[in-house]
Amino acid sequence: MVKSLETLADEASYALVLGIGGGGDVIGTIPTARYLRWLGLRTLVGGLTWERYVVDPEPGPRRMDEIVEIKKLSRTVGLANANTRTAKGIRFTESAVAEALGTEVMLVDPNEGVKGMISGLNEAMEKLGVDLFVGIDVGGDVLAEGTEQGLHSMLADSMTLAAIVNLKVPSILGVLGYGSDGELGFEQLNKSVARIAGYGGLLGARGLTPEDIDALDEIIKKTKTEATALAVEAARGKIGEVEIRGGYRKVTLTPVSAVTFFFDPKVIFERVSKVAKELVKTKSLDEAQAVLERMGVPSELTFERNYVWKKYASDDKLYGEKK
Numbered sequence: 001m002v003k004s005l006e007t008l009a010d011e012a013s014y015a016l017v018l019g020i021g022g023g024g025d026v027i028g029t030i031p032t033a034r035y036l037r038w039l040g041l042r043t044l045v046g047g048l049t050w051e052r053y054v055v056d057p058e059p060g061p062r063r064m065d066e067i068v069e070i071k072k073l074s075r076t077v078g079l080a081n082a083n084t085r086t087a088k089g090i091r092f093t094e095s096a097v098a099e100a101l102g103t104e105v106m107l108v109d110p111n112e113g114v115k116g117m118i119s120g121l122n123e124a125m126e127k128l129g130v131d132l133f134v135g136i137d138v139g140g141d142v143l144a145e146g147t148e149q150g151l152h153s154m155l156a157d158s159m160t161l162a163a164i165v166n167l168k169v170p171s172i173l174g175v176l177g178y179g180s181d182g183e184l185g186f187e188q189l190n191k192s193v194a195r196i197a198g199y200g201g202l203l204g205a206r207g208l209t210p211e212d213i214d215a216l217d218e219i220i221k222k223t224k225t226e227a228t229a230l231a232v233e234a235a236r237g238k239i240g241e242v243e244i245r246g247g248y249r250k251v252t253l254t255p256v257s258a259v260t261f262f263f264d265p266k267v268i269f270e271r272v273s274k275v276a277k278e279l280v281k282t283k284s285l286d287e288a289q290a291v292l293e294r295m296g297v298p299s300e301l302t303f304e305r306n307y308v309w310k311k312y313a314s315d316d317k318l319y320g321e322k323k
Helices: 005-010 023-038 093-101 110-128 155-164 186-198 210-220 227-235 265-272 285-295 300-306
Strands: 014-019 042-048 067-072 077-086 105-108 132-138 171-176 202-207 240-244 249-253 259-263
Touching (some): 023 132, 023 210, 023 227, 077 110, 093 105, 132 227, 155 285, 186 202, 186 265
Parallel strands (some): 132 171
Antiparallel strands (some): 202 259, 240 249
């Protein structure tokens, strides 16, 4: 029987809420983590060691051995604090979140492929006593098949989805900021969610509360996230078309953008995603990248590697500010 977030929370004591796509997805975990604490659980938030180009111009996620001041729990998982950074001195979004929350935050390294993510997460969660996993995607491209027009970054989300369904603890998948990353359009998302619901995979939803907004405001102003910030704007009544990524993409904001939808990740893995199933056995990031290239699916790693020659992220016409 498929269970709701509330039912799973009632059966658990300690939840890991992980931003599944890297970048600012860790910020999108805050509302769900707050809700789970309200339900009586201990919570730990986290994200991937993959910052967007505006933060870390070096392509791809950082390996554990490239990270300074991190408490390693396994080969691919560690706990970050406010001082955690790359060997080149770049601070993670998770470090800013750790500082704002006054607690450690998890970092997951995808460089050893989905196999490495699965084994690393299982080992780390066992050590910590985590008995519930919640993955959060900000924007919703994790709900895509992989062939939809407008997709740009399917690698991290698809790898993490493939890992989620192979963990030893119960798991659930949440999507905050419906379309706020400018990838899947509103109509595409509606069709995808309806399809998932038809298979019994839509498990509930929760909107941002005033307390959530206050907590997010404090963190957003210290980071470079756009998608979660737009969810907050939607909660404050902003509606209509908004430009992001320096005008490179457009987002349609509605009140739905302020809602986190919860899904059964197995339904998305088995019935929707054409990519995730092909990634389960991968043992490296390059192996996973090769799968997407073979399938003709857009990968954020392709973009980053093509733009590695740029010295400063602020000069990037796609991700930097307009001059």
